[in-house]
Every structure is written in structure tokens, then in C-alpha cells.
Amino acid sequence: MPAMKIRSFRLGMLRIPLKTPFKTALRTVEQVEDVVFALETEDGRIGHGSAPATAAITGDTHGSIIDALRHHLGPRLAGCDVSRLNDLTATIQGALIGNSSAKAAAEIALHDLWGQLHGAPLYALLGGGEPRLETDITISVDTIDKMVADSLDAIAGGFTSLKVKVGKDMATDIERMRAVHDAVAGRAVLRLDANQGWTARDAIHAIRTLEDAGVRMELVEQPVKAHDIDGLREVTANARTPVMADESAFGPREAVDLIRARAADIINIKLMKAGGISNALKMADIAAVLGAECMMGCMLESPIGVTAAAHVAVSRSATITKIDLDGPSLCTHNPVHGTTRFDASRIVLGDGPGLGIERIDGIEWLGG
Numbered sequence: 001m002p003a004m005k006i007r008s009f010r011l012g013m014l015r016i017p018l019k020t021p022f023k024t025a026l027r028t029v030e031q032v033e034d035v036v037f038a039l040e041t042e043d044g045r046i047g048h049g050s051a052p053a054t055a056a057i058t059g060d061t062h063g064s065i066i067d068a069l070r071h072h073l074g075p076r077l078a079g080c081d082v083s084r085l086n087d088l089t090a091t092i093q094g095a096l097i098g099n100s101s102a103k104a105a106a107e108i109a110l111h112d113l114w115g116q117l118h119g120a121p122l123y124a125l126l127g128g129g130e131p132r133l134e135t136d137i138t139i140s141v142d143t144i145d146k147m148v149a150d151s152l153d154a155i156a157g158g159f160t161s162l163k164v165k166v167g168k169d170m171a172t173d174i175e176r177m178r179a180v181h182d183a184v185a186g187r188a189v190l191r192l193d194a195n196q197g198w199t200a201r202d203a204i205h206a207i208r209t210l211e212d213a214g215v216r217m218e219l220v221e222q223p224v225k226a227h228d229i230d231g232l233r234e235v236t237a238n239a240r241t242p243v244m245a246d247e248s249a250f251g252p253r254e255a256v257d258l259i260r261a262r263a264a265d266i267i268n269i270k271l272m273k274a275g276g277i278s279n280a281l282k283m284a285d286i287a288a289v290l291g292a293e294c295m296m297g298c299m300l301e302s303p304i305g306v307t308a309a310a311h312v313a314v315s316r317s318a319t320i321t322k323i324d325l326d327g328p329s330l331c332t333h334n335p336v337h338g339t340t341r342f343d344a345s346r347i348v349l350g351d352g353p354g355l356g357i358e359r360i361d362g363i364e365w366l367g368g
Contacts, residue, residue: 004082004117005042009074009109011066012036012363014050014302016331020150022300023140024165024195026056032331034302035065036363037105039077045116047082048357049109050304051101051272057247057299058272060101066366068095068102077106082113089278100250100275107276108308108355115354121339122308122354126281126315131349133310135325136161136191141168144176148183158344161189161218163324167197170206181215191324193221196247200224200231207239219266219322222246233263244268244295251275252282259290268295269320271309280309284316295322303328303336307355310340310347323347335361 016032034050041047053062072095080088092106115122123129137159139150151162164180166173177192184190198206203223210217219242224231226247236243245264249255250273258264267287274280280296287294296313298306306327313320328334328342338357339350350356 004045004113006039006077006080006082006113007042008040008078009069010038010040010365011069012038012365013062014304014335014360014363016302016333016335018330019332021140022138022330023142024167024193026195029300032300032302032327033062034304035062035069035105036304036360037069037074037109039109039113041082041113045113047109047111047113047116047354048304048360049105049107049112049308050302051105052299052301054101054272054299058101060099064099065102065105068099069105072096073102073106077110082110082117085110085114089276093275093278101272103275104271104305107278108271108305111277111308112354112357119353121311121349121351121356123311123314123349126311129314129317131314133313133323133325133347134160134345135323135329135347136163136189137326137329137345139164139180141165141176144179147176148179151180151184151188155184155187159188160345161191163191163193163221163326165193165195167194170198170202174206174209177210178213178215189218190216191219191221192217194223196222196225198223200228200234203235204238207235207241211240217241219244221268222248229258229261229263232258233261236262236264242266246270246297249273249283251279252286255283255286256290259287259292266293266295266322268297268324270297270299271305271312272299272301277308277312280312281316284312284319288316288319293322294320295324296320297324298327300330301327303334303340303342304355304357304360307336307340307357310349311355314349337361
């Protein structure tokens with residue numbers, strides 16, 4: 001196979017307005033703002049990666065992501081042969097401590113080029129699978145009337161799974177969830193995401209109250225603080241509804257510890273937490289061995305990173321049984337043109353090589 005050497009890299013910003021403000025227990029966001037990382041090869045091909053700033057979750061800001069890519073990750077990849085994928089992902093992971101979002105952006109761009117090198121879509125090279133997914137959509141925490149209206153709009157738009165954000169105030173959260181459940185009337189699966197907003201005691205009370213009231217939920221996501229593994233295990237042991245770890249599960253090591261401790265029934269994999277595709281695959285494979293389910297999730301991010309996450313999910317569909325890749329659905333438009341289609345709840349991966357990206361509109365390239 002001919003060599004494909006990386007010649008250079010570029011950094012930019014991609015901003016996409018949201019249809020409506022995204023509100024959780026941790027933050028409110030009005031537009032997607034991703035750092036774009038582009039690797040260019042000697043023969044002119046480009047691999048794209050991206051990362052949002054999620055300081056409240058990963059600790060990463062736009063400044064830290066740009067600095068890590070510009071001074072630590074990009075220079076280490078320049079001049080390297082894309083075919084040495086495993087060596088290069090190890091280089092990325094070992095280049096600096098933390099900085100999982102920057103590492104994810106670098107790995108996504110590298111895997112995009114690796115797919116182009118082999119002339120095949122990434123999911124096919126990672127293990128194959130049916131290139132179609134169905135995602136839920138997030139219902140932001142808000143007034144009860146607004147959340148009910150948003151839920152009904154989502155169902156009218158073709159979504160059959162709703163991820164309902166709560167975690168502001170337990171008593172009101174219970175009323176929010178009951179109101180959405182009653183309004184939906186069995187037309188959509190409900191997932192409750194407390195975003196670390198409750199104590200273990202409050203979480204158990206809230207979940208049991210909802211269960212006893214006949215509110216059926218597919219799962220409850222991250223009810224307690226990320227570091228409160230004992231509390232998470234207590235909630236899992238005392239709830240009939242499956243509990244999913246999100247912020248508690250950054251990478252492979254946490255996945256092993258959580259599953260073995262029976263602290264969660266489901267692990268939420270996100271490329272930005274895991275530091276990229278290589279660790280996301282490890283997390284899915286660990287869960288498969290230990291008999292746990294996974295969700296493939298995303299931050300509030302552009303279709304670049306979400307496309308990469310979709311390829312990983314397709315390649316591990318036996319274990320990644322739940323999909324929360326609604327970032328593009330929340331945006332006013334999709335500036336990424338290529339073979340992947342985001343159509344409301346449906347995600348269809350095309351046969352383009354790598355991530356199948358042909359062009360991206362509106363990138364503001366950074367100098368330096």
C-alpha cells in the first residue's frame with residue numbers, strides 16, 4: 001500500500017446557531033462552537049476532526065484545545081505516515097496529560113485520513129455493521145409547559161425517543177417528568193438525564209416516586225455527581241429503572257471500575273470524554289466482555305465529531321444499543337457536506353471514504 005504522509009495541519013472555528021437554547025443543570029448554550037482540526041497529506045487529501053469546549057464536563061476550553069493541538073498534537077503528527085494508525089493514536093494519547101477533547105479532534109482527523117487511505121468508510125474498517133442509526137433528541141430543562149411543548153414538537157418531527165433534562169430542583173423535576181410522560185402518552189421512549197443534579201438520596205426518592213406513579217423510563221442518566229461512585233452504586237441498587245453513567249465514565253479504566261462495582265447498568269461513551277476513537281472502541285469492547293450495554297453520546301457539537309461517533313456506534317452495534325447523537329438536529333443548519341445524512345432522528349452513513357466529508361462551509365481559519 002502506498003504511503004500517505006501528513007504534510008501539515010490547520011486550526012479553525014466552526015460556529016452553528018441552535019434552533020433553541022440548550023439548557024441543562026450545568027449550563028445554557030445558544031450555538032455550537034467547535035475547534036476544527038484539519039490534517040493535510042502530501043497528496044492533498046484532508047482529514048477533519050473537531051472538538052467543542054465543555055469546561056464544566058471535560059475541563060477543556062477553546063483556548064486549551066487550540067493550544068494542545070497547535071503545540072503538542074499537530075507537530076507530532078506532521079511528517080507521519082497515516083498507515084501507522086495504532087502508533088499514531090498512542091502518540092496522541094501520550095503527548096500530554098488530560099486534554100481529552102483535543103485528543104479526540106486529532107484522532108477523528110487521523111481516522112478520517114486512514115479511511116481515505118483504504119478507500120472505505122470508517123465504520124467498515126472498524127468492524128462493519130448496518131450504516132443506519134436512530135437517535136433520540138434532547139428536551140432542555142425549562143418550564144413545564146415549554147418542556148411539554150418541545151416534547152410534542154419532537155414527536156411531530158419524527159422522534160420516538162426523548163432525552164429529558166432535569167436536575168435543577170427535585171420536586172419540580174418530578175413534575176416535569178410526569179407532565180412530559182402524560183403528554184407523550186406512550187408515543188416515545190423517555191430517558192431522564194439529571195446531569196449530576198441530585199444527591200443519591202434525592203435520586204432514589206425521585207426515581208421511585210416516578211416509578212410508583214407509572215412513569216416508564218428507559219434509563220436514568222448520571223443522577224449524582226461524577227465523583228460520587230458510591231452514591232451512583234446506591235441509586236443503581238435501589239432503582240428498577242436502569243441507571244447510566246455519563247460524566248463518571250470518561251475512559252476504559254472507569255468503564256471497568258463502574259461495571260465491576262455494579263455502579264451503573266449502562267455506560268455512555270463520548271469521544272470528547274474518551275479522548276477519541278481508540279478509547280471509545282476499548283470502552284465498547286470492555287462493556288461487551290463484562291456484559292454491559294452502552295450508549296453512544298455526544299456533546300453539543302458539530303456534525304464532524306457526531307459523524308465520527310456514528311461510525312463507531314455502527315461498528316459496535318451489538319454493544320452500543322442506544323444512540324444520543326442529536327447535535328446536528330439541534331442546529332439551524334448543517335455546514336458539513338458529504339455522504340452522511342442527518343434527517344431528524346435518522347442518521348445514514350454513506351459509502352464515502354473515511355468520514356465521507358466533502359467540504360465544510362463557514363470555517364474561520366486561525367492564523368499562527
